[in-house]
Amino acid sequence: MKGLYCKLDEAKELKFNIQETSIAATIGDHQVKVQVKGCSLSPVDTKLCEDLKLQREHVPVGREIAGVVLQVGPKVTFFHPDDEVVGILPLDAEMSGLCDVVHVDEYNLVQKPEKVSWFEAAGAIKDGLRAYTALHTLARMAVGQTLLVLDGASPFGVLAIQLAHYHGVKVLATAISPDDQKFLEQLRPSVGVLESLIARVIGVWDTKVDLVDSCLEETGGLGVDIVIDAGVRLYEEEPEVKNISHTSTTSSLFLQLELDPPDSRILFLKAASISFLNEEVWEASRARQGRYLHIMKDVVEKLSTGIFRPLLENPVPLYEATVSMEMVQRRQVRKRVVVKL
Template identity: 55%
Template sequence: MKGLYCRLGQTDADTKFVIQEMSLPANVDSHQVRVKMKACGLSPLDLKLLVDLGIQRDLIPVGREVAGVVLQVGSLVSSFHPDDEVVGILPLDYPWSGLCDVIDVDEHLLVHKPEKLSWICVAGAIRDGVCAYTALHTHARMAAGHTLLVMDGASTFGLLCIQLASYHGVKVLTTSHTPEQHTFLEKLQTSLARVIPVFEGSSDLLSDVLEETGGLGVDIVIDTGVRLQEDEGSNGNRLPHKHEVISVLGVGGHWVTSHQELQLDPPDCRLLHLKSASVTFLNQEVWTASTVQQGRYLHILKDIMEKMSSGILGPEPEEAFPLQDATVVMEMVQRCQKKSAIVQF
């Protein structure tokens, strides 16, 4: 059985993705199910996080968003039966690659896949779906009547945030990074209060938000990264500056950020204090890195599948790559040439 693994080098440039032969045990553990893979999502490896958690191996498994069919169940498994269709996210310390033909997975990491959903759809959306739930429900505590600003609404994560918030009666504003994204967002069936263009030569984010909210600001901001300096990055026009984000927040607002190394200067903190606003960090690995709230995590996975099946959540379909292209595609994902990718078996 072959799988895709990451072999670490002395530098990031030396890191390679390799196909490695692995073997499963003869018998399935009592609480595990043996699953034949149908599709697997690829996302960038956070090598620094693995070091922080003490997960250090010569070969790091690649491909953790998995979808497949149950072949065999352990003696104590109660949630699944052979031929069940399942989907889930493998934990950070999982020993096998999700790109293997067959893997053994703990039953408490999987949920049933609705029959009407495709393998590609669920494997490509489950990670961003969990992130959207975590940002809006766990961190921001959204409620009907709130106003939300989603940065980069055309991304899979942004689109799911928009759809989930709209379903719960939240007024949603979002930003577009290109004219094509702007047209796509304006044509969404999900009603948006405003699509704010932030590409070169477009309108001002702060003035547009204040105009739309009557000068009050928004209750929630969800970003996909921010600039710490005015001239930071070659694509700085696509990311909002941290002071812009704080400025668009209303009194008692919540800022949910994906920026791992956010630094706030005293004037930024003063402005947050004046608004009695808060900042929380969105760590997409928090549920699989800890089992403290495993039941809640499984509830989130089940709800994502139910809402996707009913059409409430509908990510844009992604192109699926064949298994033989997995190494090349993963290198592109790791170098941020692609945000994510899906491999179909």
């Protein structure tokens, strides 16, 4: 059986390769044996693995999976053979999600609705989890608030926009290219009144456009309530997307982490806060497990009803996974890549 793995070379660069691997003959009491049908590719965070002391010579790649249950452990209560499931493999998983078959704890999976495709489920589960964490857990969004999503045409940005609009939040979004701006302006809900999901698309690719002025104009000078900065480039000519992943909950537009004292004072006067978006935190505490599963169930439910419509590339075969993962790691693809198994 083959899976996708990566390792750091002497130059501290990640090298991806498909290699043979094996699966344990028996499964644990609370484990589920899943035949993988689709696996989404996300960048590997080597710094996070280092911080959590999870360094290994070969790190498994591909954690967001969708598939069919083949076998369940003796104490599994959530699933039965032939159930269709979707979930996220834990950070310390020893097997790649691109293996034909994986063993995974039942508490990392939820039922996949029949009408949701393997590729939609695998491609949306992590971005959906991030959107819920940002808007519900951290920002505590409410009807009537105004949200600014930076780089709204990213896979995460699209789901955040859809989730916020569904809950009655006014959405502003930035576009980093003319194509992204056109795409965002054409976003419509799949059901109900076909009004635009976004109140205003701010084309920051145009140097004549001022982000702060645009937001103040759209909000009558009051500013926005929530800002989501998922790590973006402001202009197309910048070589790489900066790896800053956090959510800012604030009534003004101070988007940098290193705030000058006057700016910090203004945030204090507005009772604003800055929160860091780390979707892996759900696995750090058993007390959070119920909420974690509840969020994933909500994500797939919104997929089944058309509220969530993920931004996906066409599914790629396993033999193209190495090249695709290299592009994902270098952030050279704009849509979510899902491997078909």
